[in-house]
Amino acid sequence: METVKDLKIPFEREDRCPILLEKCLYLPSHYQGDKHLGHGIWKEAFVKEQPLAVEFCSGNGQWIANVAKSAPHLNWIAVEKDFYRARKVWLRLQRESISNLFVVCGEALSFSQLYLPDHCIEDAWVNFPDPWPKRIHAKHRLIQSPFADELRRVLKPSSTITLVTDDERYSGQMIDVFASWKSSFDPFRFVTELEGYGTSYFHSLWSEKKCTIHFHRFYNA
């Protein structure tokens, strides 16, 4: 008798490849980049050529969809590794015709390494990246040196990266990782409110619970 384990994914790991759909780039997880679509492939999906802003770890896209509508002078890319959440962002941009928004369903560091040319981003954001609070899981945090080094490569000179978290220890790690960057918020290097920030799903969640939110902005000086 056949069991559920007999039903196999109908393609081999090495056959997986990135796909560009309408306003969406899909990157398979743990993808090594041997079937590359080309740096800046996302450019052709935007109606206008204009400065680029990227949000990494977009979740369901509440923050970026609103911000893209209120900042139409920028092109926005939402990067989210979870397929179902990325699909929500995509649905919203289709339903609301947000022409300056593009979705990447893929891992943040891999997307950047494979698809972002040098010095192409005006403004980068990471809103509530998973904090992985247990020490044993901290190695999974996105905000570590490889990601910061990669941001240095893709950010334009004098552009900014804004990192937002409710997790105090992760906030400390963010400050340590970006310690060599010039900060706008010396000497504390963070503030607990940022005017005009908007709201994300996790921002609403933690604000309702009266948690302290840490905002950090670093300049690529």
Ligand SMILES: C[S@@+](CC[C@H](N)C(=O)[O-])C[C@H]1O[C@@H](n2cnc3c(N)ncnc32)[C@H](O)[C@@H]1O
């Ligand atoms: C805590 S949620 C925050 C979502 C959203 N930014 C918000 O504020 O509501 C973190 C999101 O980051 C995504 N994520 C975590 N690590 C990622 C990575 N390395 N690359 C892309 N997305 C990632 C998760 O799938 C999850 O949807």
